[in-house]
Amino acid sequence: MNPRRLTLDRFLPYRLSVASNAVSTRISNAYRKRFGLRISEWRLITILAESDRITPANLGEKTRMDKIAVSRAASALIERGLVSTDDNPADGRSHLLFLTPEGRALYGEIAPIALATEGELFATFSAEERVLLDMLLRRVETSALNGAKA
Template sequence: MSVFKLENFLPYKLSILSQTVSRLIAQDYESRFGLTMNQWRCIVIIGNHKAVTAKHICDLALLDKMTVSRAIRTLEARKLIELSPSPKDARKRLIHLTSTGRKIRTDILPVAQNYEKKLLQALSSSEIQALDSITEKLMAAANTLQTRN
């Protein structure tokens, strides 16, 4: 019977990398801005659109409805977002950033970009280009696998 080395298994490596970086960033966002990682993701997605629904956030961030609902409730209570009925469908609520939410988004983006910059300093410019290409291909392959299942 062959030994399966988990530390050499690509999905495991990707998961560990993601969790390590996310934990580090989440601690910083929590201490500086009082935001969880999921709340930050919601703020970025909302800020990238004029108005967005909770379902759209779920789809873009690959988060479940309960996680997004919890983040939205907290962000609304902190007056970082506001909800309004959709003119096309009264059952749906459109989510917008408030001026305070836009300010936090503006303040937090350089922090996020700085983490990315620090991580990428470990790579050469050709490795960064290769990484971009490889991650795009892996994401496409994962999406293909997901649609087959």
């Protein structure tokens, strides 16, 4: 019996990584050139725009970024005046991050560009395919997260 061989081009983690990197690179080129933002910084800005005030630990959970990446991105955004901090009344050991008015204005400029780029990426997809892709990606994510807990 011939065991199943690993073929990288058909290996799910590899394909997801390649697709993610290709999409991130396409989007980040516009962000970096026009706004001077790295991918990690843009992700934090977006989560903060959606969440109002959030701890760095929660940012890490939502973005699936490690503590060091969150800390570096947050520091860079604080230094640029796009993000600020506040005491966390629920936990005196941590702080809350939030967008400054300048950060909200920047988000307002970038979000339409992100949505337009997403539209270009999905231009050849039917509405049904978009829904199916979203559903399948969520199932893969859930399966991966549940397997990590086992």
